[in-house]
Amino acid sequence: MPAPLHIPTPLLASRPLSLATGRTVWLKMEALQPSGSFKLRGIGLACQTYQARGARRFVASSGGNAGLAVACAGRQLGVPVTVVVPQTTTARALDLLRLEGAEVIVHGASWQEAHAHALSLLDPARDAMLHPFDDPLLWQGHASMVDEVAAAGLVPDAVVLAVGGGGLLSGVAEGMRRHGWDGVPILAVETAGAASFHAATLAGRPVPLDRIDSVATSLGARQVCEQAVQWWRERPVRSLRVSDASALRACEQFLADHRVLVEPACGAALAAVYDAEHAEALAGCQRVLVIVCGGATATLAQIRAWAAQ
Template identity: 40%
Template sequence: MSLWMKTPLIESVPLGLPIGKKIRLKLENVQPAGSFKIRGIGALCAYEANRGAKGFTCATTGSAGYALAWAGRALGLPAVVCAPDTMPPESIRPIQLAGQTVELAGNTWYDADERATALAQELGYTHISTNEHPVLWNGISTIIDELAAEGEKPDTILCSVGSGGLISGLCEGLLRNGWDDVRIVGCGTYGADAYNLAVEAGKIINKETTTSIIPCISALHVIDHVMDFRSSVHLRSFITTDLSAVSACERFLDDHRMLVDPSCGVALAPVYENAPILRESENIVVVVCGGVGITVERLERMKALAVERERRA
């Protein structure tokens, strides 16, 4: 049983025409669980269920938790999602509506993951990694399989990067389909730039803290697997401001009538900015990764915070 669906690939005239490039959108935001996360987490949950899992736990700052809740519900298994105290109610509510449990633990994702790991042992559940497992990466890689089945190879793919689960799966898909010449641009913000630091340094850099207002991409470091592709895939990076990511979401809502999280907006921002990194690109696919817990009201709050931070800078 597949817990995710093949998603549409559409050309975007509003994004492409102003910059004279062909822009196509891989709409992971229309997944039943609201984001690409269900591909990897769904695959891993199904794998563990077949091995006798009695339930699941995971840590989340948003979309991963809903993906786990959705997968558990579809598989008929309970799930406990651990999240930082700062997770907004807009992100908690969908998990509870799926009939699963949310436990708040600590100030960061890392605190929540520590609790999720301990809770799995206490309850006899299976702890699900939301970014680091071969089955998870393979599930995510099906995005590239679907692109390849369309028959038109892009020269550049844009995606958001936090800890690196998405870009790792995409890289695996590129290699499997013989698309190793496609540039893949991982996008973040100045306050959530663990991937950018790793690409520039050629090794993983451990940050002491993050300053972005966008929790889903605020990782202290990328996973090891990201660096496995340094010599086999054309890894590139792009960073922008939090405000630019939020503004990209607003413009995307106007252009395509779809509301996505700013963690997705970072991958749209290079197109809206006509960023120099796209100068040599003519055929671009943006992985519109989606996001759960975003509302117009929350986006407005995030914009106000981003504007205030830039004013103080």
């Protein structure tokens, strides 16, 4: 396999969060990936693999970070990319996709409709479909961030991450297993209006939400992948829901503390550490690792407008 398309990201000890919480908080800065989020790790690996198998075009269905990662990977590999996005996709996301050279098709009112249209465009003889979160190649690629943490010598008492469709959770859990961290709990955080993983833990299986009602659109998978639920069955994974307001406050505070702007989906994970009301979820954990998953489609003005609502 050639060199990966993602970059190794910094592992930072957060002085502001450590002082505020009375524990040592480490940040895995995936927001600094070239595409703006952790998605490039798994999607980059998948794109390289599919190209090696003969794919001559990549097709994706995403109005957010997954689509940007496919577009970024395709540009680096010299492979054309078509991204089908729903009508709810922001103008900023469309601009970023086109900046990467992707062909953008707007179709349908939801990701599900955009995904169905993307599937209808596939030419099996030349195309590869890049799913946003449900692909073992993605989990394998995402696991590499844990390799980097382990190589730095850190073994945390807990890992905090945002969960949408479950791709990040599945990849991090895979990486933790290969480093013998099966006893280290994962705190999987969602906003209350996009809590498909929490719903799955109540049902014991993936179940679809009736609707998504959250500004954290990157968490807007109505149903998590089966692999995420399987990890919940096999290892300690705790579900936590936070409010949109809490996630938005965390975005602004993180920008002030670390000079990096992240999306509300990432803000949800940060809120679990910033907000004292969630301290019980990390009780007894002195070394906490937060996956700062990033996100490129939100602006500070948009975050503040959401917060004002």
